[in-house]
Amino acid sequence: MIAEPDERVPISVTVNGTRHETSATPRTLLVHLLRDELDLTGPHVGCVVGRCGACTVIWDGKVIKSCMVLAVQADGTEVETVEGLAADDGTLSPLQESFWANDAAECGYCTPGMLMAACGLLRENPAPSTAEIRTAISGNLCRCTGYVNIVKAIGDVAAAGKG
Amino acid sequence: MRPNAFAYTRPDTVDEALALLVEHGEDAKLLAGGQSLIPLMKLRVVYPAVVVDLNRIPGADGLSVDGEFVRFGALTRHVAVQRSAEIRRALPVVAEAVDELADVQVRNLGTVAGSAAEADPSGDWGPVLLAVGGEFVCRSTTGRRVVPVDGFFVDYLTSDLDHTEMIEEIRLRRPPARGAGSAYRKLERRVGDFAVVSTAVALTLDDDGRCTSIGVGVGGVGLTPYKAKSAEDLLRGTVVDQAALDEATELVRSEISPIDDGRGPAWYKRDTAGVFFQRTMAAALERARASLTGGNPA
Numbered sequence: 001m002i003a004e005p006d007e008r009v010p011i012s013v014t015v016n017g018t019r020h021e022t023s024a025t026p027r028t029l030l031v032h033l034l035r036d037e038l039d040l041t042g043p044h045v046g047c048v049v050g051r052c053g054a055c056t057v058i059w060d061g062k063v064i065k066s067c068m069v070l071a072v073q074a075d076g077t078e079v080e081t082v083e084g085l086a087a088d089d090g091t092l093s094p095l096q097e098s099f100w101a102n103d104a105a106e107c108g109y110c111t112p113g114m115l116m117a118a119c120g121l122l123r124e125n126p127a128p129s130t131a132e133i134r135t136a137i138s139g140n141l142c143r144c145t146g147y148v149n150i151v152k153a154i155g156d157v158a159a160a161g162k163g
Numbered sequence: 164m165r166p167n168a169f170a171y172t173r174p175d176t177v178d179e180a181l182a183l184l185v186e187h188g189e190d191a192k193l194l195a196g197g198q199s200l201i202p203l204m205k206l207r208v209v210y211p212a213v214v215v216d217l218n219r220i221p222g223a224d225g226l227s228v229d230g231e232f233v234r235f236g237a238l239t240r241h242v243a244v245q246r247s248a249e250i251r252r253a254l255p256v257v258a259e260a261v262d263e264l265a266d267v268q269v270r271n272l273g274t275v276a277g278s279a280a281e282a283d284p285s286g287d288w289g290p291v292l293l294a295v296g297g298e299f300v301c302r303s304t305t306g307r308r309v310v311p312v313d314g315f316f317v318d319y320l321t322s323d324l325d326h327t328e329m330i331e332e333i334r335l336r337r338p339p340a341r342g343a344g345s346a347y348r349k350l351e352r353r354v355g356d357f358a359v360v361s362t363a364v365a366l367t368l369d370d371d372g373r374c375t376s377i378g379v380g381v382g383g384v385g386l387t388p389y390k391a392k393s394a395e396d397l398l399r400g401t402v403v404d405q406a407a408l409d410e411a412t413e414l415v416r417s418e419i420s421p422i423d424d425g426r427g428p429a430w431y432k433r434d435t436a437g438v439f440f441q442r443t444m445a446a447a448l449e450r451a452r453a454s455l456t457g458g459n460p461a
Binding site: 001002003004005006009025026027028029032048049050053056062063064065067068069070072073117120121135136138139140 | 164165166167168169170171172173194197198201202205206213214216218242265266267268269271272354355
């Protein structure tokens with residue numbers, strides 16, 4: 001098959017456990033599919049050239065930047081966004097609680113990306129060192145420079161064994 | 164910021180992908196990890212009419228090690244290289260480069276072959292490939308062509324790859340079990356950035372401490388990643404002492420052609436390349452000597 005530039009390509013994608021049958025033109029980025037078609041505005045659009053990490057999501061288990069993937073590539077795959085972290089009744093996840101308790105958000109723009117990068121880290125490495133935490137969020141910029149509290153928040157939840 | 168409009172196709176086999184390249188000519192671009200291509204498309208630096216997505220081709224993301232080579236497929240991602248214990252042990256230069264390459268997100272998707280094909284002189288893979296040595300297997304509908312790493316980077320952002328070819332395999336020469344030492348050192352303005360300058364060294368010492376083989380790659384100092392052949396020639400066959408190292412350093416500094424840009428003035432890059440060459444050599448020599456004495460090549 002070849003999809004023409006103005007053709008809407010069918011995309012079947014599971015996001016935060018819910019299956020969506022949607023579509024997008026080839027030039028549409030995954031972040032725009034999530035935000036504009038699926039109304040999931042947690043993944044933020046920051047730099048748009050893959051440097052800031054505000055659009056970070058987990059894609060088939062891997063932490064990635066959703067502005068660096070085409071929406072059509074997500075067909076048949078699974079995406080997790082920050083909206084999927086809290087329970088259905090709004091109870092925050094331990095990681096979100098820890099960000100709250102540590103004042104790890106200032107303006108909050110980078111927070112969804114930070115949370116997803118941290119979430120991916122803790123799944124693979126439930127007890128990371130401070131250096132490993134810093135490496136894991138090195139692709140996520142916080143222009144308020146609130147890194148100290150972010151690293152502390154991730155470290156606290158790991159130390160509590162709730163990663 | 165979105166890419167120009169393009170047609171999209173997702174072949175299931177390499178043959179199908181290669182046929183699409185023939186059909187669409189220079190208007191087609193292969194999409195592997197997309198971590199360079201997609202941002203370049205968003206910046207409208209690159210605007211292919213057709214994107215050929217390789218990501219659904221099964222079996223192209225392998226990594227294998229045999230007696231002679233470490234082999235990467237068309238879709239082998241940086242993260243797979245980073246997690247290979249065997250590569251970390253046998254080729255620390257590769258592991259150190261991948262550790263410093265971009266960030267977690269990019270390493271999870273970006274591919275070795277895609278990065279090599281981009282041929283950015285400040286990328287991490289170029290100097291490493293030039294230091295270690297090996298081959299690119301370039302495949303087209305008419306067959307396969309083996310290009311030595313040394314002949315692959317031809318100009319700024321330009322590899323030897325024809326628009327009808329794809330990299331089917333990258334073979335890195337495997338060092339001997341004894342006496343090998345390698346290292347990568349990079350100066351970056353901020354974590355995960357392209358190099359201001361970077362240096363890669365892979366060498367082998369015999370039991371007398373004589374350097375029997377050496378490869379030196381330098382990044383960020385010209386239109387392509389640079390293979391420091393004069394320095395290699397000077398040091399090969401000798402017991403490397405500080406005087407020889409200083410002489411080799413001056414050769415490196417005199418032969419590179421850095422330019423003034425946002426990452427620094429040419430004089431600074433020239434000077435720093437020498438400093439980093441010395442540091443990288445010291446680390447590689449230490450590892451090679453540790454390997455000879457049975458110590459732990461930390």
